[in-house]
Amino acid sequence: MSVINGIDFEEIQVDVLKGQHFSPEYIPMRQIPAIVDGHLKLFESHAILIHLSSSFPGVASHWYPVDPSKRAKIHSILDWHHSYLRRGAAGLVSNSILLPLNGIPSNPNIVIQAEEILLRSLSKLENVWLKDERFMGGSTQPSIADLSLACQVMQLELLSEEDYHRILSPYKKVKKWIEDVRSTTKPYFDEIHEYLFESQNGIRELMATQSGKKKKKIHKQTCLQLLAPKIHEIETR
Amino acid sequence: MSVINGIDFEEIQVDVLKGQHFSPEYIPMRQIPAIVDGHLKLFESHAILIHLSSSFPGVASHWYPVDPSKRAKIHSILDWHHSYLRRGAAGLVSNSILLPLNGIPSNPNIVIQAEEILLRSLSKLENVWLKDERFMGGSTQPSIADLSLACQVMQLELLSEEDYHRILSPYKKVKKWIEDVRSTTKPYFDEIHEYLFESQNGIRELMATQSGKKKKKIHKQTCLQLLAPKIHEIETR
Structure with a gap:
């Protein structure tokens, strides 16, 4: 486990050459990057960046301004x-x-x-x-x-x-x-x-x-x- | 002027065949659709949809849920x-x-x-x-x-x-x-x-x-x- 910007996370490496993104965890979208946050399984890098910077209070506001x-x-x-x-x-x-x-x-x-x-x-x-x-x-x-x-x-x-x-x-x-x-x-x-x-x-x-x-x-x-x-x-x- | 979802707006038709999106109002991005909301000039349809549904209180929450x-x-x-x-x-x-x-x-x-x-x-x-x-x-x-x-x-x-x-x-x-x-x-x-x-x-x-x-x-x-x-x-x- 690591903590960056107040987010506790575990980083999981995915070997696309071995087709690891076709394993059951990645059904149905089979896309990476992806995150799991509680019940939420989320993919698409921009959506992930928005979610992390708006849902974790430790993330400084310059990443995703409130204005x-x-x-x-x-x-x-x-x-x-x-x-x-x-x-x-x-x-x-x-x-x-x-x-x-x-x-x-x-x-x-x-x-x-x-x-x-x-x-x-x-x-x-x-x-x-x-x-x-x-x-x-x-x-x-x-x-x-x-x-x-x-x-x-x-x-x-x-x-x-x-x-x-x-x-x-x-x-x-x-x-x-x-x-x-x-x-x-x-x-x-x-x-x-x-x-x-x-x-x-x-x-x-x-x-x-x-x-x-x-x-x-x-x-x-x-x-x-x-x-x-x-x-x-x-x-x- | 029209009002839909509590948003007062004026709709402006742009004739792309006449190159109207190259007129000074569209500098620097020259993209349509685009909106002007006060000092904000905004383009990209998804960004516009998010802005309209999150900045106008008359827009029902199903359009862009808060959860x-x-x-x-x-x-x-x-x-x-x-x-x-x-x-x-x-x-x-x-x-x-x-x-x-x-x-x-x-x-x-x-x-x-x-x-x-x-x-x-x-x-x-x-x-x-x-x-x-x-x-x-x-x-x-x-x-x-x-x-x-x-x-x-x-x-x-x-x-x-x-x-x-x-x-x-x-x-x-x-x-x-x-x-x-x-x-x-x-x-x-x-x-x-x-x-x-x-x-x-x-x-x-x-x-x-x-x-x-x-x-x-x-x-x-x-x-x-x-x-x-x-x-x-x-x-x-």
Whole structure:
């Protein structure tokens, strides 16, 4: 058991490669992340973040402000995330990295489209959400929208170093914001991204091999192990 | 000005074909639907529904229950909607109807994938959300999740009659639920879908023409006019 933000919880690691999310506990939705809080079984990361920050009195108000306008802004950013930043970032990483590493040729049109959506989303982050604010909730401390969107941008670390810098470099405020989310959530931000950085080198090496820079044989098993997301179920209370 | 659920509002129609959502009022997000409530400018339909039902005391509690577990369930259904039901339904209607009507050939793989996502989503609606409940919020009256998801399913009315019945027929509870949302929100549900049904015949006729059943020349302008979504900005207070 651990306690963070006044929430007692037990963290449960789920190995999706072993199909552990198909076990009876995950019926009927079979989605992770998921939490159990008393009688409530809840899935969808945004719904979980809202529940944890509104139902546990130990959670500081900057995570999910009570003020109606600030709360409405958090909701609109979280909803926008689904159709824009997530669609662009997850679409680009899946179609240019994860599928090719698993032997499925990527469709160049889909990759181009995902990158366009990503660039437009980063531009909105830079020029709208973070234009005059350190964080998205309009506070000097991060909100649940900062947490969710920053973790999405972090997934771009799986791109090649060249692509990563080409895409992210123009967005100075986005880069500073990621650093601010990281420094204000020490040591958790680094802890949850440990596995991402562990995978980064292996994935970049495999991608370089596939693009013909090296002649090393690719083992699908190695690649799957690298990609296994360390996604967790948190059992609370 | 109108008053519904104790909310005074002015409804503003936005013609997206004339690019009215690019006018200065819609900067910086250029998204509709959007509302203005005092100093708050808000976009994203789910965020708007949550704001209206939590900030106006005249709105009955079944729309957005105060109970933490019921509210958490509403949030998880709304989040799930983005990645599943909306992705399947909007993906199928766009790729099998709207793009071809605008002269862009549809990609059969994308259409098949969208239909698969839609069928899986309808199955979750039937066998999980509506298994033992008349509405999704666990009340005898609809919630904002019922409103949003029912309107998404209604978009399938733009498919051919054959496809519509092939896809929807197995889902008896979904069909009954749509009728229940419609009857409990009279006359608004029919009013907002008036334009959809007005477009339905024209679109079905054009699609039949395109598939070679008729030889009539297709005018892109006609088709664009048929597809023009009547989406509104609601100015409140």
